[in-house]
Amino acid sequence: MKLDDIDLRIVRALQMDGRMPVQELADKVGLSASPCARRVRNLEKAGIIKGYAAVIDPAKVGLPISVFASVKLERQREEELDRFAQAISRWPEVVDCFLMTGQRDYLMRIVVSDLEAYERFLKEKLTRLDGVASIESSFALGEVKRSHALPVK
CATH class of the missing domain: 3.30.70.920 (Lrp/AsnC effector binding domain/regulation of amino acid metabolism (RAM) domain)
Known part of the structure; x- marks a missing residue:
């Protein structure tokens, strides 16, 4: 999967806060919620986003x-x-x-x-x-x- 600028912005944002609601993520990357959610699912399916976890001390x-x-x-x-x-x-x-x-x-x-x-x-x-x-x-x-x-x- 080739990543475009929006995909990279999604990845950067989710690395900082993996629990960010889709609407907030969409606002950050300049998309509406549905296309943003679709891109996140595609990144997950491609294995670029491997999962979500809490960072524990x-x-x-x-x-x-x-x-x-x-x-x-x-x-x-x-x-x-x-x-x-x-x-x-x-x-x-x-x-x-x-x-x-x-x-x-x-x-x-x-x-x-x-x-x-x-x-x-x-x-x-x-x-x-x-x-x-x-x-x-x-x-x-x-x-x-x-x-x-x-x-x-």
Whole structure:
């Protein structure tokens, strides 16, 4: 789907407020409500808008610790990569995971309540995965910037 200027304005507006009523969104992008709603549905069907979610403050729900874990696998064959991806997809503590280039194979962000919870996560889950050669953990001291909005032009 090729995005025109109005589609991009819709995307930018919904990134700032996904609960915006259609009429308000239509006013912001210069359309009437029906064509605006139709464009939103088209963006959803095309997978450009993947869903809507509330942005939660992790500390206020008892998850103040963010850990960035770099994982190196013993081998980088497709089966091993798939097995790792399937395993971590079941773990709610892993909120982000990226397959990487360079020295490490995966970079994950893990949220936990405290250091003991991270230790349990390591011992009971991550270190028990077959094929994991090494794990390097870094603890976030503070959040400088976090955005869910993409810099759509």
